[in-house]
Amino acid sequence: MSGIFGALPPQGEDQIIRLMGQFRADPRPDKVDLGVGVYRNAQGVTPVMRAVQTAEQQLLQSQNTKAYTALAGEQAFRDAMADLVLGPAQDPARLASVATVGGTGAVFMALRLVTMARPDAQVWVSDPTWPNHIPITQHVGLGLKTYRYFDAESRAIDAAAMLADLSQVRPGDVVLLHGCCHNPTGANPQPSDWQALATLLATKGAVPLIDIAYQGFGDGLEADAAATRLIAQTCEEVLIAASCSKNFGVYRERAGVLMVMTPPQLRDTLQGTLTALNRLNYSFPPDHGARLVSMVLTDPALRADWQAELEDMRTGMLHLRETLARELRRLTGSDRFGFLAQHRGMFSRLGATPEQVEKLRADHGIYMVGDSRMNIAGLTKANVSQVAQAIAACNI
Template sequence: MLENLTAQPEDAILAMMDAFRADPRADKIDLGVGIYRDAAGTTPVMAAVKQAEQALLDQQATKAYTSLGGDPAFTRAIADLVLADSIDPALVTGVGTVGGTGAVRQGLDLARLANKGATVHIPDPSWPNHRAIVQAVGLGCKTYRYFDAETGGLDHDGLIADLAAISAGDIVLLHGCCHNPTGADPDPAQWDQIIDTIKASGATVMIDLAYLGFGDGLDQDAQATRKIVQQIPEVIIAVSCSKNFGLYRDRAGAVLVTAPTAEAAQTIYGNLATLNRLAYSFPADHGAKVTEMILNDATLRGTWATELSDMRVRINTLRAELATALRDATGSDRFAFLGSQRGMFSRLGATPEQLRILREDHGIYIIGDGRMNIAGLSSKDIPRLAQAIATVCA
């Protein structure tokens, strides 16, 4: 039977990780894989996480199953972090998932159960796994205009025009903040117009919130999501704890859903619990419990919020430094957009041939669509990186 399988396309990011590891050059720069690195080039365990893990080790009395939805205290804590007091808690439900990717998968599977004929509209460009998961669950997939490569900003007019043409019953997938792969986010006025347009269409909203706290701050980054749930009655929110808690390998995430009534929320929860049962039964608890402990302890939460703020400031500082270095190297403001974008990623706008030269001649690894992980930089690498980009992409 297994002889009938065909080879799957290679994952570009994973392939680049392998190529980077095999590269013997000491001055190589990895801007591919989407993880945060500190000035020493490591991805540290956050101090708040270590403290919570030690407390958990001391206090935990059992490793018995929680529930199909995971620990309710975790999903409540995540809902409070994301939504605060923007909506009646009785209208919010959710379950723990296997990371943010699991949250996207379970959220889209829920949409499929509700409407097998739905089409999911994703931004162009978007995280490649969005399209792959939409297709894997059997839903239709279309793109809407989002990014203006000439300016490095939002194609707002194109975005609004495309959203206005979406049908009721379809799903619009939005990046809640820190758009991956471009780093270009709508401003508050643009968000208001996006929300009004979707509301008029009758579509359901799905929000991927993988980088909360990496843009302008926790509350600022959640503001668009909070506005959306106040104005649109059905919203699916995929939340990841990988980046902002540094729990990459512990796979802590949650899918939250807002409903028009408390009764509908209960029905939604039952469907999500069933989807968990079919996929992996009980979601992993360690990372989820650590997250919940941090969010529900004032001291740990303060420590975590400070650490996250330091990470955000460092990323934004790297952005400004790179934009300045590129201005000096090119004698133009061609790359000024890097300084105003937010989150871990930006899109360089280089051709495949230019990216090949950067990789082979300069040891600079950027994935094929030009996405750069700004959070993978160190300040010492910026002058060489800027000079290489100026030389190859001029």
């Protein structure tokens, strides 16, 4: 075949995109989508949050230009996100940051930064992890290792195994951590586990890369940031990729930020490097979503309304978790699904085989990812009993 593109290998189909297509084509009126990883309310809608909508109306009235902003993104957005994520752990003398194209862009930029600074670094990711972590690591050309994380029997993390594996990291290796609400399992370390992990990484001279995409969806805004803040105060160098997609509901606006904690004498070099990376990748980062986020976070009334709605979303998901666990206990006479009430965030891994996942889809119209990751936000008060009955009927 002639031409430069003839040698390109075909790319595998994304399983979640394929699942979305199957769901849309399914004519059953009672089908349930627990696969796609977006928040949905009781009406099955991913809403525009009240405070975001108000901020957008204010912006429409006041904005008089669409000219470029800053290569690193607006300082107000970066400062507001540093305050939200790091709180009292932030140290301006150590902090460099850039606005990015969503949380995914922040992860990509963090790993590109690592390739510039330490191309022989190994990136350690949890087993399992968010499906995009591994391809991005491989795409930028860094080595990859996994560490044990999730115990399939207890549906909780195996902290001892995690720490044992990470005791093998080398100085300068990158350890990718989920700041809260682990995706895909929903299982999270206890505070004592986080403390042991922070101490281990600092002692080893490893660099934590914290992907925090669900702050406010687990135990609350402050509690969900506690592990990130602990590590930022414990380790000399820390990478933090934060997303605004979920907790502000601005998925399509692609608002994210990469923050780097570094020794003060390196801060200016890091800031210049991050800004240069933005310039190389897309020049100026998207501004609309970032500006809405900074408006919400810096206006007391908007922030209060946003936090109230976010808390309603969080407690609603917790209630759905508890309801599903309780209904499964009633139907199966077993407590083996009690982990659903203990997990946090949008996801839990149910523990079904691929064959059982397919049976749920084919026989009951219940859609979830093949590894049995289910999106709790796809449940509603109206369908939770139906889902529980389907899970029990499939003998999971």
